[in-house]
Amino acid sequence: MANKKPTWLKMGMSLWVHGTKFKVIDCSNPKNTILETELGSRSAHNVVALFSSGHVKLTDAKQNDTLRIAELSVSSDELERANAIAKDFDNLPHEYGKLGLAMADLEAKYKVNRSTLARWKRDYLAEGVPGLFRQFEKKGGPGKKRLDPTTEAMIQADIKELYLVRTPKSIDETIRLIRSHFAAENIRPPSVGTIRNRIRALSENEVLKAQKGSTVARDQLHVSQDEHRASRPLQEVQIDHTPIDLQLLSSELRQLIGKAHITLIQDVYSRVILGLYIGLEHPSFLSVANALREAIFTKESVLAQFELSDDAWPTYGLMEMLHSDNAVEFDGRQMDHFCAVNRVEKQFRPIGHKEYGGHIESSIKAVVKHIHSLPGTTFSNIRERGDYDSEGNAQIDLQELRRIIYRWVVNNYNRKERDELGGLSPLQMWQKALDEGWHPRMPTSYDDFRFSLLPYEERRITRHGISLLGFKYSAPCLRHWRAREKPRERKKYRIYYDPLDMRRADFVHPDGSGVSKIALISLSSEGPISLVELKSAKIRSSRYPEATPDLHLAHQEEKTILQEAAKKNKKARKILEQRADSKSRAQADGSHKGNGFGSGIDYSRLPDWANTVDES
Structure with missing residues (x-):
C-alpha cells in the first residue's frame, strides 16, 4: 500500500525536497518519479518514501504565514482538520474492543459513518496526511462524476x-x-x-x-422547419414512389403475381394529391409521365372509371416547381425535356435527407397505412407482419387495388380537415385559392405537351428507313427528307415513341413544319403492342430461327407459352398481367384525342380561360 500512487501527486505540481523546489515531470511510477529543478536538471525519486519520512513537503517551509496548497485547493482550515484526524488515528488503541469504541467516538465527532471513517484511515495509512485531503474534493451533484x-x-x-x-x-x-x-x-x-x-x-x-x-x-x-413554403397552389409540387405492401392476384387466374408500385404527386400549398399512378412495373419515367399527365389535366375519365362524382377531384394545371429525390427517372434527359417544354423548374432534395420531402413522405405513409388494412398486406417488415399469411389471404387484383386507392384518395385523403391548413381540407384550400382569383396554368399546345411526356431518340435516316431501339420503321415521308440531305452529311432526326404502343412512332420535321407517323416493319398486329412485348418477341425470334419473322406472330407464340406457364409460375402471371394492363391503357388512350401514351386530354371540359394560350 505504501507504493500506491498518492492522490495529491500530479503532473506539473511543485514539491520541496530537502528545501529545494522541484517540478513533477512524470509521476506514473511513484517509486521512480521524475523531478526537475528550476535550473532544468532532472532526477528520479521515490516520492512516497520521501514524503513518509518527512523529506518532501508540498509548500515551502519558509512560508509559515500561509498553509494554502494551490495544487490541491486545500485551505488552512481543511489542513487543520486533516491534521486533527491524523492525530486521532495515531492515538487509536490497538485492542479490538477498545478500537471499536474509539472508532464509534470518531464517527460521532466527525459526523460520518463507519465505512467513510475506515476509508479515511486506509487513505491515511497509505499516503499520510495528503491522503485525507481527498475528503475535501467537491464531488457528486447533478452532472458531476466521482470516478477518477x-x-x-x-x-x-x-x-x-x-x-x-x-x-x-x-x-x-x-x-x-x-x-x-x-x-x-x-x-x-x-x-x-x-x-x-x-x-x-x-x-x-x-x-x-x-x-x-x-x-x-x-x-x-429531425424536427421539421417548414423548408417548403408555398403561397399558392402549384407553386411547388412534390413527387415520389413507393412499393405497395400488398400481394396481388392476377385478374383472370386469381393467382399470386406479387406487388405493385405507386407514384404520388402532391401540392405543397393545399396538400391535395394531384395525381397518382399504380403499376406492376418498377418505377421509371413511364410511371412519372402517367402520374404527371393525370395531375395536370382534368379527371373526368378517372372519375367515371371508378364511379365517382364529376366534381369529386377538381384539380388540374401545370406546376411551377417539381420537387423530387435524385432517382434516375427524375434526373434524366426525358424529365429535362418535359420541364423545358412546360416551363417547370426542377428541384432535388439533398441526398439522404427525406425530411426535405416531408409532405409527400407523409402522404405516402398515409397510403401505406391504409393498404396495411387490406387482405394480403405484407406490412412494412417481418416483425410487424408476425405470423400473418400474406399470400394465403391475398384477395385483390390490380384493378381492384386501383379502385380502392383512388376512391380513398378522392373521398378521404383530399377531404380530410387538417390542423396545419387551419381546419380546412386540401380540396377546400384549393377552392379557396380559386375564389381569391388564382387560376392554374395549362399547357399551350396539346401536341407539345404530349411529346414532352414521351421518350425520344435521335436517329439518322438510312435507305431501309429508321432503326429505333433495334426495330425498323418506315414511311414515305422519310424519302423526302433523305433526298434533301447532302452526301456524307447525314443528320439526326428526333423520333418520339409510345412505350405502350410501338406500332407507330412520331417523326419530327427538322424545319418545324409538323410531325409524321412512321410505322413498324414486320408487324401484322391490329392491337397495341408494348415495347416490353416487342423486345421479348424479338428475343424469341432470335433464339428460334425457324420461327416466323413476323414479330406479332412471335409475340403470340410467346403469349401462349406464358399462359401455360402462368398456371404454375408467379413471374409469368405478373408479366401477362402487366402486358394486359399496358394494352388496356393504350387502347383507352387511343380512344381520345391523339394516339397512345400521353393522350386522353379533353380541352372542351376546361373553363374558357384555361383554353387560352399562355404567352408569359
Whole structure:
C-alpha cells in the first residue's frame, strides 16, 4: 500500500525536497518519479518514501504565514482538520474492543459513518496526511462524476466498443462485460448503477447514429422547419414512389403475381394529391409521365372509371416547381425535356435527407397505412407482419387495388380537415385559392405537351428507313427528307415513341413544319403492342430461327407459352398481367384525342380561360 500512487501527486505540481523546489515531470511510477529543478536538471525519486519520512513537503517551509496548497485547493482550515484526524488515528488503541469504541467516538465527532471513517484511515495509512485531503474534493451533484479520470475513460471506451456499434450488446450485457474487463485488469469494478447511469446519459441522437446510422437518426429526430413554403397552389409540387405492401392476384387466374408500385404527386400549398399512378412495373419515367399527365389535366375519365362524382377531384394545371429525390427517372434527359417544354423548374432534395420531402413522405405513409388494412398486406417488415399469411389471404387484383386507392384518395385523403391548413381540407384550400382569383396554368399546345411526356431518340435516316431501339420503321415521308440531305452529311432526326404502343412512332420535321407517323416493319398486329412485348418477341425470334419473322406472330407464340406457364409460375402471371394492363391503357388512350401514351386530354371540359394560350 505504501507504493500506491498518492492522490495529491500530479503532473506539473511543485514539491520541496530537502528545501529545494522541484517540478513533477512524470509521476506514473511513484517509486521512480521524475523531478526537475528550476535550473532544468532532472532526477528520479521515490516520492512516497520521501514524503513518509518527512523529506518532501508540498509548500515551502519558509512560508509559515500561509498553509494554502494551490495544487490541491486545500485551505488552512481543511489542513487543520486533516491534521486533527491524523492525530486521532495515531492515538487509536490497538485492542479490538477498545478500537471499536474509539472508532464509534470518531464517527460521532466527525459526523460520518463507519465505512467513510475506515476509508479515511486506509487513505491515511497509505499516503499520510495528503491522503485525507481527498475528503475535501467537491464531488457528486447533478452532472458531476466521482470516478477518477482513468476509470471514467475505461468505462467510456468500453461503452463505445460494446454499446455504440451497429450490433450492440444489451445494456445488461454491456454492464457485465465492462465489470469483467475491470476485474481482468485487477482494478476495482465500478458499480452496476454507475455504468448504467453512464449509458443513460448518452443522447438519443448519439445512440441512434452509432447503432442505426446517421440517416435513421436524422429521420427519427429531425424536427421539421417548414423548408417548403408555398403561397399558392402549384407553386411547388412534390413527387415520389413507393412499393405497395400488398400481394396481388392476377385478374383472370386469381393467382399470386406479387406487388405493385405507386407514384404520388402532391401540392405543397393545399396538400391535395394531384395525381397518382399504380403499376406492376418498377418505377421509371413511364410511371412519372402517367402520374404527371393525370395531375395536370382534368379527371373526368378517372372519375367515371371508378364511379365517382364529376366534381369529386377538381384539380388540374401545370406546376411551377417539381420537387423530387435524385432517382434516375427524375434526373434524366426525358424529365429535362418535359420541364423545358412546360416551363417547370426542377428541384432535388439533398441526398439522404427525406425530411426535405416531408409532405409527400407523409402522404405516402398515409397510403401505406391504409393498404396495411387490406387482405394480403405484407406490412412494412417481418416483425410487424408476425405470423400473418400474406399470400394465403391475398384477395385483390390490380384493378381492384386501383379502385380502392383512388376512391380513398378522392373521398378521404383530399377531404380530410387538417390542423396545419387551419381546419380546412386540401380540396377546400384549393377552392379557396380559386375564389381569391388564382387560376392554374395549362399547357399551350396539346401536341407539345404530349411529346414532352414521351421518350425520344435521335436517329439518322438510312435507305431501309429508321432503326429505333433495334426495330425498323418506315414511311414515305422519310424519302423526302433523305433526298434533301447532302452526301456524307447525314443528320439526326428526333423520333418520339409510345412505350405502350410501338406500332407507330412520331417523326419530327427538322424545319418545324409538323410531325409524321412512321410505322413498324414486320408487324401484322391490329392491337397495341408494348415495347416490353416487342423486345421479348424479338428475343424469341432470335433464339428460334425457324420461327416466323413476323414479330406479332412471335409475340403470340410467346403469349401462349406464358399462359401455360402462368398456371404454375408467379413471374409469368405478373408479366401477362402487366402486358394486359399496358394494352388496356393504350387502347383507352387511343380512344381520345391523339394516339397512345400521353393522350386522353379533353380541352372542351376546361373553363374558357384555361383554353387560352399562355404567352408569359
